[in-house]
Amino acid sequence: MEQRFRQGAGRLCLDFVRTLRLRGTPEVAEELTDGGALAAWVTQLGPVAPKPGSVPSPSQVGQAQALRESVYELLGAARAGGVAGASQAARNRVNRAAAEPVPQPRLDSTGALRWQADDPVTAVLSLVARDVLDLVTSPAALARIRDCANPDCGAVFLDNSRPGTRRWCSMDTCGNLSKKATFRSRHSG
Template sequence: MPSSPSGFRAGSGRLCLDFIRTLRHRGTGSAAEELPDPMALAAWVSRFGPWESVPPDAADGRDAEARELREAIHALIAAARGPAGVGPSADAPRELVNRVAALPVPAPRLDGSGRPSWHAEDPVQAVLALIARDAVDLVGGPALDRVRECAGADCQALFLDTSRPGTRRWCSMNTCGNRAKKQVLRDRASTGGRGADPG
């Protein structure tokens, strides 16, 4: 069943990180694909791209390409955050991200009343290009040092830590952080003692 636009998670701090979150609970037994078909991809592009909506048929035959880009971005970020950095083992994902980043992105234009709008011959490809360019900027820039993995055991989503001390642990305090705090309270109640503070 394709995800509705409202079911996609935002708020990671970067477009490319929001995109790789479309494989929810990555690396766990409950991993869930949020881009299973063109309709879901069109819904994601409508929510995160510069257009109010993209026709579902604009993404026909593009969902596999989008998932391939997503996994390449994830692999590239994982390599960049590792001890060896981006090296030969990341050549394939790096080349794919670079290739997509070189594609045309949405172009701004003004209408007759001076209002801005966006145009692209292929809106899905243009948004994929934006995502790839954001990944290049993230991996090649100082913000990479602020990328964190959510401490939620069943989440592990990546996010950009914009807190001043750089010690944020949760992708969202409203979801993973709140769940952890509730678990600590339950543990304390069941043992009558004090559990660890999830912070």
């Protein structure tokens, strides 16, 4: 399957926040532009995919975007000193999403684990909401949330490195760009 969306932030909720690319920059780009994009994200990052031909409604897309911004707000408040700093609306939205049914595991006749959900989009977004609730109430994990050192990126990630000194959301993208810029500046002129 083609990787359409960036992943690897260390938590599902952080990968979901990345669907607003280049956050805080003039080049900000919405990746969840329509039902097809939301279905593609759920298929790529969730344990269960929507049925072929099933496309989330514009209302579901708007709800997913609102959830993403509530997740981002909740993370920001938690990192700044406590989830009480997040708006009641953001907390309510995340709590409502977390209360939805999640994908259910099933063992098939071949012994393979399969996931199912009546509404895969809602179920995967429930996983996102539950993940952020776990993250913002886990002081050790919360202390490992980092902003990418690339000022043009805007991504956040969970630093799982042993020393806790990771600087880039991805060495393949932002880290490599920084290395190239440093090399050019040292070898120019």
